[in-house]
Amino acid sequence: MSPYPMDAKPTYSRLRAGFLENAKKHKAQVRHFKHPLKGMDGEELYTDIAVWAKPETKKWLVVISGTHGVEGYYGSMCQTQYMDSLAALAQDGRVGVLMVHLINPWGTSWKRRVNEDNIDLNRNYLDFAQPLPQNRYYEALHPLFVKEAATGAARQKSNEQWAEKSKEIGHTALMNQLGAGQYLHQDGLYFGGFKPSWSNATLRAIMGEFLADCTDAICLDLHTGAGAYGHPMLMAIAEREYPGIRDAQRIYGAWLYTVLTGASQTTDTGISAAATGYTSQAMVDLMTGKRFCQLVIECGTYDGEKVGHDALLNDHFLHLCGNLQGKEFEQTKDKLLEFFFPSDQDWRELVWVRTRQIFDRALADLFER
Numbered sequence: 001m002s003p004y005p006m007d008a009k010p011t012y013s014r015l016r017a018g019f020l021e022n023a024k025k026h027k028a029q030v031r032h033f034k035h036p037l038k039g040m041d042g043e044e045l046y047t048d049i050a051v052w053a054k055p056e057t058k059k060w061l062v063v064i065s066g067t068h069g070v071e072g073y074y075g076s077m078c079q080t081q082y083m084d085s086l087a088a089l090a091q092d093g094r095v096g097v098l099m100v101h102l103i104n105p106w107g108t109s110w111k112r113r114v115n116e117d118n119i120d121l122n123r124n125y126l127d128f129a130q131p132l133p134q135n136r137y138y139e140a141l142h143p144l145f146v147k148e149a150a151t152g153a154a155r156q157k158s159n160e161q162w163a164e165k166s167k168e169i170g171h172t173a174l175m176n177q178l179g180a181g182q183y184l185h186q187d188g189l190y191f192g193g194f195k196p197s198w199s200n201a202t203l204r205a206i207m208g209e210f211l212a213d214c215t216d217a218i219c220l221d222l223h224t225g226a227g228a229y230g231h232p233m234l235m236a237i238a239e240r241e242y243p244g245i246r247d248a249q250r251i252y253g254a255w256l257y258t259v260l261t262g263a264s265q266t267t268d269t270g271i272s273a274a275a276t277g278y279t280s281q282a283m284v285d286l287m288t289g290k291r292f293c294q295l296v297i298e299c300g301t302y303d304g305e306k307v308g309h310d311a312l313l314n315d316h317f318l319h320l321c322g323n324l325q326g327k328e329f330e331q332t333k334d335k336l337l338e339f340f341f342p343s344d345q346d347w348r349e350l351v352w353v354r355t356r357q358i359f360d361r362a363l364a365d366l367f368e369r
């Protein structure tokens, strides 16, 4: 059974309406952060938050969806559905819940991983006053992704070069080089930005307002697209070990994935360990001095090598060339949504059940402290 009534082809507006409706039903405090641009259907865009807490609440569960816009369809589904079990908690007030709904609303509306500036938000949480990371591997790959390589024989050649490279060093190693991020080419892949994005500033403002004086918190950032089909991996992603990782292992068990990131790091989880600028690290830094644990739930869908890369590349070229309507555009968007949010009801039920368990355990632990 579907965990929550979802359309076969959901839209940003449907997600938003469902989230706000259920938040109202369950008496959450809601706030709306208006995005400067419009969505794919000309709709206004917002990051919304729903809060269940009392003024004296010091312990918090935070759930963020849509860091990678199109992955927010899964995140929103779980956030909205989970509200149904929060009624008693709101009365109690010892533990608060903050749901940050679609932190990259432009990306969710346009069914893209990136934001309005072609930024991968999980490369954007850096100190831009400092020298930015260099990625010499990306420099060699960039010509495969520029406008001139978008169509026809040039695209064919670009595909062949990619396949050759993948054969040479292996797909995982190649994706690690590519996914490490880059800060020079706004028209490229895994671009980290020239400055903090709207979503980055908005998340910091939300955290500053609600969690500045908290003592304990667990934050879950919801993603899809890496790992085995229907299997939500739970991961701690950080530049270095911090005490919250031990808390997470105690709560969830030794199987919890810990991905330490850095220029020379690798992982076979399907995410990039060589990247910097993760939301996760920014949250850990923001919460310094508190008992805090930052986790990512990453739900596997289809084969990234066979399906995901091609769909993402098609989407990249369509936006790069400004081809934002017509059959090819629609088909590409359908494929991307299917890759990041499979329409298979069994997939949706599987990821919801496991995500709910992860939420439940986090809340139970916060109550017991």
Ligand SMILES: [Zn+2]
Binding pocket: 067, 068, 071, 223, 224, 225
């Ligand atoms: Zn993601």
